[in-house]
Amino acid sequence: MAQLILNHLSKDFGTGRAAVADLSLTVREGGFLALLGPSGCGKTTVLRMIAGFEQPTDGSILLGERTLADGSGSLPPEKRNMAMVFQSYALWPHMTVAQNVGYPLKVRGVSGAAWETRVRDALAVVRLEEFAMRRPAGLSGGQRQRVALARCLVTSPDVVLLDEPLANLDRHLKAAMEETFREFHARSGATMIYVTHDQGEAMALATDIAVMSEGRLMQVASPQEIYARPEGRIVGGLVGQGAILDLTLPDHGSRLVFWQAIEASFRQTAGPSRPVLVRPEHVVADPLGIVLQVVSCLFEGERFALSLRTAGGQSLKAYSATAMPCGILQPFVIRQGWLL
Template sequence: MPDDTPALRAAGLSRHYGGVTAVDDFSLQVDAGEFCAILGPSGSGKTTALRLIAGFERPDGGTLDLFGEPTAGGSAFVPPDRRDVGMVFQDYALFPHMNVAENVAYGLRGGTRSGRERRDRVREVLDLTGLTDFAERGVHELSGGEQQRAALARALAPGPRMLLLDEPFSNLDASLRQRLRLEVREIIRRAGATAILVTHEQEEALSLADRVAFMWEGRVEQSGTPETIYREPETLRIATSIGDAIVLPCRAADGRVRSPFGEHAAPADAEECVVVVRPEDVRIGGIGDPGVPGEVVERTFYGHDQMLRVRTRDGNDVRVRVGSDEAYERLGAVTLSLRREPRVFAHESAEA
């Protein structure tokens, strides 16, 4: 039978610093082999949560199990060096007086491998991360991307079952960051490790992870696949924090709300509501096509796509994302319709 024991199960973890609560009722499950991204703004507690998983912090409450073993909480506390977890820090933390191979070998110190086995493992990990030709180079001779891969190689050298990454791409420029994300994901997949990434970059989380956990004020507000988090956000905060969102206030009557696009089901017992629409979910048509009449009043070209601002007859401004090759040089009359049903939230959820 396959082992379906989660790689990580956190239940109600909390961490306080004096009167400040950094993590509060943090609960999350990550399956073995998953790549999970913990996404949240600055101050949401995501780095503290990662430090609790690594063992650099003791929780004030709750429990943490790694691969089915009680690891923290209650009377349990397994120190970091016994958790079978590798860590890639935001600043890489490479030793400047060592070359790349020596930095990688440092991760194998204190183990049971013989000298030959350690050398073989260093060569294996350098090959895995594409650094074989850089083995003898000093850290100062490496580019930012090469330093990032060297830090990853050192973390992977002992063969940890879990890899933790604390915003590892934040020091890289945009084009290099995008390329390295895919490289790192492939390296981790080939290594067979469970990975947990902390980031404030939503594109990074959505493009890399199998599971995204959105954090707010110390707790996980929603966890799911990137598609679920984006398409089926459970709160207005998530809907407006991840991706672009058009927020249309409306009132509910008899369990329904009316937006410029028609009627939609309202949340139970809600009166004041908001309808949330993604700009790419708005279909634009010509005069005479079915839909809401409007007029294109502004066009912004971004290269990969363009954003139109359409004013409907009732005065609502609706943003519409269209392809970069669609011709809207001239502003004018159009019709709007939806490709999918929008999300509707009680207005109170905006202030929760």
């Protein structure tokens, strides 16, 4: 096993706009990387290039010392020792659960007692031993997902790819499956790449998040880092809740700005404005603050979510423990913001 390197990777389907453009990324050995982005941003294309289903137009993919693909050629998927959990699970309906899980072993020439032991072990990890003789049609969505996972586990692949594996599950099952994925990652030690458009999933699971937009890589960092210190408007808008304010701030100083500076910028009218990301948890009602208008107030269960508007017409989000009537003017303090 070794680290996976994507080197200036590009893919153009001939549509006039590149699906993936000049993407460079290194996934450390045993890492769990989430590829996050809105649908159509090229994340699935990246995954399919890593798997070998698509050939990069330019750039290369390396696994340690091995070149998997470059602009001139590509190692076919069957020779890459990778495994993938598909969005549709891709279980073969004519085989039993055990045969599904054991197929990669069968192809590699493992048979008899060795085959049975390894299939049983893989099924034990996902707690499906008693379903070995069932057919996929007789399983629930979550169970099918776990069979697909066991099939990835059975050959100890170098890289495990997951293509929106939780997209078809309900919220309750999602939580349980996230736990299974974490366990699976800890146990197998495989490098995992997880494609999703759901930032909650990405935050909860991954050791690193790569944010993509329109075929380009915007930022790679740990979940905490990317939440606290996003780079640029796109990442700031994609990751976490929050609003982007255009404030007139001095050029120098740290990127983390506090209330004094923010308050000062509200009084300032001239000068170039700069985008500042404000998280809702940093906007609190306070008599010392500036007056904002409450546009809407939605009950979310544990709290109320407020939409606010500044005198200059900019939008903000905040949380509140109590309901506030729409339209009233209320002073708020913005504790901190992040200069994008």
